[in-house]
Amino acid sequence: MKTLKILLLSFALTLGAVAITVYSGFVNVAADEPHSDLVYLLLEEVRINSIAKAAKSIEVPDLTDPELLLTGGADYEYMCSSCHLKPGQHESDLSLGLYPQPPNLAISSQTDTANDTDNFEATARNNFWVIKHGIKASGMPAWGKTHDDQRIWAMVAFLNQLPSLTPMQYQVLTAID
Amino acid sequence: MKSKIYKTTSKFALVLIPTLTLSLSAIAHDPSLHVKKAEKADCSKMDHSKMNMKDPVAMAMMKKCKKQAKKDHKAMDHSNMEHSKNEDNKKLKKDHQ
Numbered sequence A: 001m002k003t004l005k006i007l008l009l010s011f012a013l014t015l016g017a018v019a020i021t022v023y024s025g026f027v028n029v030a031a032d033e034p035h036s037d038l039v040y041l042l043l044e045e046v047r048i049n050s051i052a053k054a055a056k057s058i059e060v061p062d063l064t065d066p067e068l069l070l071t072g073g074a075d076y077e078y079m080c081s082s083c084h085l086k087p088g089q090h091e092s093d094l095s096l097g098l099y100p101q102p103p104n105l106a107i108s109s110q111t112d113t114a115n116d117t118d119n120f121e122a123t124a125r126n127n128f129w130v131i132k133h134g135i136k137a138s139g140m141p142a143w144g145k146t147h148d149d150q151r152i153w154a155m156v157a158f159l160n161q162l163p164s165l166t167p168m169q170y171q172v173l174t175a176i177d
Numbered sequence B: 001m002k003s004k005i006y007k008t009t010s011k012f013a014l015v016l017i018p019t020l021t022l023s024l025s026a027i028a029h030d031p032s033l034h035v036k037k038a039e040k041a042d043c044s045k046m047d048h049s050k051m052n053m054k055d056p057v058a059m060a061m062m063k064k065c066k067k068q069a070k071k072d073h074k075a076m077d078h079s080n081m082e083h084s085k086n087e088d089n090k091k092l093k094k095d096h097q
Helices: A002-024 A037-055 A065-080 A093-097 A117-133 A149-164 A167-174 B002-025 B056-076 B081-096
Strands: none
Touching: A065 A149, A065 A167, A093 B002, A117 A149, A117 A167, A149 B056, A167 B056
């Protein structure tokens, strides 16, 4: 009987806390106010694990065909560079204004251990999944609604090379012909 | 009566016109960043001697520049050129013989 009371009480308290959070308006949704470190860490963990799980069984096709860099490059320039930047560019309205901030895909991420095949495959399939499905409650759109898998793999192939490109190489690869 | 309205309006105008003019010209950053120009590939700076032809990036760049060169050539309207007119004429004459 006592345990039941305690259970009911804690349930009521939790419900109260949730109700206060939802209805009080205390939660700040402004994009120019960062999350607290704890919230940021939790959300990041959720995103990383969610993407890894969802992308686990995706087969990575052969991405070495140079033609992929041309299709993927032109698409990247027109659909992604405004948020994810390009060689020689360090900020844009969207890269500064969005929160969570779009990562700069023109520089290699520090977490990547380059030249590791497993890692290469995992990055490729995660990128494919993210481009196709987007990320909820962030600025990252789901491009799979309007682009077939072939187009998306071409962008994945392009992203592999992007951090190594000079501004001149980028210009040639991404120009419309 | 009339002059009062006139006075108020001109007061508004005095404030509004400079405000509008100033705010329209307020530029946060270079507007050229807003314009996406359909740029052609700038192939003139490629240094072929430094390119490794096994590198997919180099291969893709070569492909792009070749495609573009071909297209530039096609963009010329050969049909209006003297030599093609003459050829057409010759053909026509032949057909009628």
